[in-house]
Amino acid sequence: MASAHSDHGHGDHPKFLAHHFDTPEQQFDAAKFGMWVFIVTEILMFGGLFVAYLIYKGQEPSVFIEAHRRLDWKLGSANTIVLLFSSLTAALAVRSSQLGKKNETTMWLMITIACAFVFMGIKYVEYSHKFHDGLLPGRYFTAHLPEHAHNGQVLPQRANMYFALYFMMTGLHGLHVLIGASALGYVLYRNLRGDFSPEYFTPVEIGALYWHLVDLVWIYLFPLVYLVG
Amino acid sequence: MSDHSHAHDDGKVHAHVSPFLFMVAIFGALVVLTVVTVAASRFDFGSANTLIAVLIATAKAALVATFFMHLKYDKGFHALIFVMSFVFLGVFLLITLEDVDTRGRVDNASTVRMHERRGEQAPGGFVLDPRGVQARERQPAGGGAHH
Amino acid sequence: MATEVAGAHGHDEPDHLAPYLSQEAGRGVKGWLLTLDHKRIGLMYLISTLLAFFMGGVFALLVRLELFAPGRTIMSAEYYNRAFTLHGAIMVFLFIIPSVPGALGNFVLPIMLGTKDVAFPRLNLLSFYIYVIGATFSLYSIVTGSVDTGWTFYTPYSTTSQTSVVSMVLGVFILGFSSILTGLNFIVTVHKLRAPGLHWKRLPLFIWGTYATSIIQVLATPVLAITLLLLAAERTMGVGIFDPALGGDPILFQHFFWFYSHPAVYIMIVPGMAVASELFATFTRRAIFGYFAVAMSSLGLALVGFLVWGHHMFTSGQSEWATMLFSALTMLVAIPSGVKVFNWTATLYKGSIELTTPMLYALSFLVLFTIGGLTGLFCAVLNTDIHLHDTYFIVAHFHYVMMGGTVMAFVGGILYWWPKMTGKLYDEGLAKISWLFVFVGFNTTFLIQFVMGSKGMPRRYYDYLPQFEIYHKVSTVGSWLLLIGFSICAWVLIKSLRSGPKSPPNPWGSAGYEWQGTESPPVMQNFRETPTITRGPYDYHLCTDEELFDGFPEDLKK
């Protein structure tokens, strides 16, 4: 508590500073630390799926290789670039709000959110394709039937496991994209309202951190699921 | 707060502002690595495939974390807990893999899906859909280990 | 420095210098349900977790009653299966995991840290409501057919059970988030909001324990979340990751489940140990022996606890290699637990011991946890566990650690901080009687279960062979003694609320920061002025016994 005793007359207690914090720095650090701890929990949550994926892949590599050919690596790559780019714009949004450039922040945030929608759009195309081909998880998997043959070939029925994991992983990730986009939407709203300044840009920073996490998960998901069968 | 008060004593937020072009350069590097990983997947490195993919992904993740997420200019503790989360995940993965990989080593009829000697599949397991008979014939030899 | 002006606040603005229970600190129902104050939230947790304990206890009594005689006694087999599942699930997820951190931690932690609130008060309220929503889902599951899977939800039984598994699983999933957010909040609070002068080596052991617990909550609970999500997806969409009929591996489910649930047993016990440390210090008037070792052993338990989950799977068909590895690693957890037990015992040596009810509970904790922990070793040793696994020996083991350990510490902690929380004293004489019933009742119920288990009585049995009847009878009678004990205890608390004498600020003469620096009950912002810490939490040697009650010579105030 560096300036422990200056917390009384509300005069030098800025509006954005909650009553139980002494300094803006303390509040900023706490928020950021909190977000990092939260990121840790997200990593472990997604991690569970990655563990399941790697274990089943290790058990039946050839089935997984055959199954992963049914994903469209081009769409996957496109989505990778979209997310990487949105990560850049999110970082730039933080930068511009640090510099107090409100309009620029608005622009970067809007681009980031737009990227989220592009990503979900591409996902939609991919998903509807999979549904159509009977590439559904577990019990609903039908791509081993002759009517779903692809270039005259059908998948082994065991490939159901690959798609179970594919849908769980990308589905949960997609959900995070939506949550992240909504969080950024809220940040955007507060930015438009003029809440932020070079002294106070915590929500932008926190929102962007979360968005980078969404990107991080995809960075692992893309090569493991789309590229290495 | 005792652990941060030494850094600055004016209590204001002091965050590092990264140069614009630097950020764009990082993005460029990420795109290049994406191209590399796609290109690498065209070649078969055998069992190293997954490892290579994970290594490239880790390089990308490191770039995002260090520069976009400002870990480089942040408290060391944040980097520590970030890395620790991967360590704990590693423990989970490795010991679980250890189990799955070593089943049936001591007794080859134990915890395996197929009875070696009788060639009978364990009941209650994977049921082949009768409609997919043709599919089964097409299956590559390696993948059928558990059928 | 008491220059705060109440008038500076608007009408609805709570008065930061009014006692937190008073109307000025927040009016009516809204002042409670929408409060951001950690003390009020702590109290709301206290009430909810006690309700959960009561509910879990009722199911326990039903289970015991059914087992009083062989064959059908009061219910059918299907309902018995629901009863023990709900007993286990409620006790674990609704009661014991949120109990100490949620209720006592929320109340005491910020005060001990010399701060006004936790780092994220809004998040704190949110975790409480997430808890409520999760509990509601679980209750919904109970009324719509309930669950009969056991608290462990093993597949493929849980994927095929006809009962209302999905809503229970979602309930527990949601409760998990509550637990994660509380842990996150505490970690940040401990790091960022300590009062000036309160460096790590001066942290009370309660804080160390809660901090270690929070680390486990944050690292382990997400894996439970994904496990339960997969289970729900399994039931609703048939994804098949854990379903052998679709090529999945049920043993993998057990890995996933125990990767959370073993660390979770330390989420349950470490806060209990944390409370016990405070009680031992206060009622021996002495610093805990080996403070540093006790603090580090909490972290040690948190970390080593992540390496041993497979000891629940020795007979599951897990590979022999993994089995041996897990057995070896499990041995290691005895070390930090042992360090704690030895240090508490050493603290008693040359203390000035007062046998108040909280101290009696702390001593019960010591005795019962030692029994529970030592019997854990029978489970950790491979060839004995093969025999004991899934028998009543295991049931007795975990009741000794959970009920004999955590619940004893929790009740001790409630009584100890009761004057701080409510500003009222309770009836010590009656409380001691209730303790006696609880202690004797507990041992009657569970000691005999060790014998029954090692003789071969399997757990989760609705009916049993005649040779086990006598053990079950004794055990059931014990559960009635427990009921009497807890009923008296509930009466003690209710009586204190209604007509207890007003408590002085520090009725126990404790040197703890929370007793020295605040009123009982504390004001809304805890301290009239920000404290500066100049001494350790257990520095009894710095003052005379008389001074203890009125405040240290070089008090927190200066």
Added chain:
Amino acid sequence: METMQLPPQWSTFARQVDWAFYFIYYLSVFLFVVIIGAAMYFVYQYRRKPGVKAEPTGHATVLEITWTVSPLAILAFLFHIGFRGYIDMSVAPADAMEIRVRAKKWSWDFEYPNGGHSNILHVPVNRPVRLVMSSEDVIHSLYIPAFRVKKDTVPGFYSTLWFEATQTGETDLFCTEYCGAAVGTTEISPGDPNVGREGNRRHVGHFSMITKVRIQTMAEYNTFLESILRPPTDPATGREATPEKWGEILYRSQQCNTCHSTDGSAMTGPTWRGLFGRQRQFTDGSSANADANYIRQAIIAPNAKVVQGFNGVMPSFAGTLRDNQIDALIAYIRTLR
């Protein structure tokens, strides 16, 4: 030998396990008495007395290091004894006799090398026996306390277990992995090996998935093996049972009665009363006449066609029931007009 804490020692493992158990037991008693004894003594000796202050806590680094490090030695030893015992339990001798165990809700089926089946486990004494186990629905676990052995049976996997009995006699075999219960009560026969003290109807489930292990001399065991290939003796006539009677015995011993009634009431499965020769409607819209072939099919592959109004929960008895047993069941169902 049976002790206070443990069941009789009827297998070669038992002595080793019990030794480990009692070693930890006395170690624990010793530690408990020392630690808690000391604590209680301190509580008495240093009770609060007016004018006596607690002595400030000092340091005793050597003591602290001792009690942190020395338990390691004990723990290493504990691991060692458990490990040795476990290795013995994991590796069956090469000459072990193999018995196939099939678990299902809520009964055990044991298949002997000669192809015969029983639902009580018969084993010869002083001969290593290896069980190769499987389950077709949920996880169960086979537990024989007197042998100190236990192993889960996991659907989709095989698991193994071995032991060598050292004494003839009869002892209990339990299911120790929770596996649910049937709705309501079920009719049982007096000869049922399971527990039941509620007359001829009782609850069945995980807790009733109990049977016996009968340890016999080699000669007795061989006689038993002979007998399971023939119809059993009819208690009423004392001679070999007729097919109809055998079918009735199987109806109970194979636990068909947990799901099928013979009195016309529907339980988990359709009643058998009046089944034979009736027209059956299936959930897929098709229909068939319940003749002998149909019934055989319904027993071997029950879920190929599911009768309307029911769920396909009946387990397949292929591999469990032999042809002449199925014939006997058909003969029995024929009598239920």
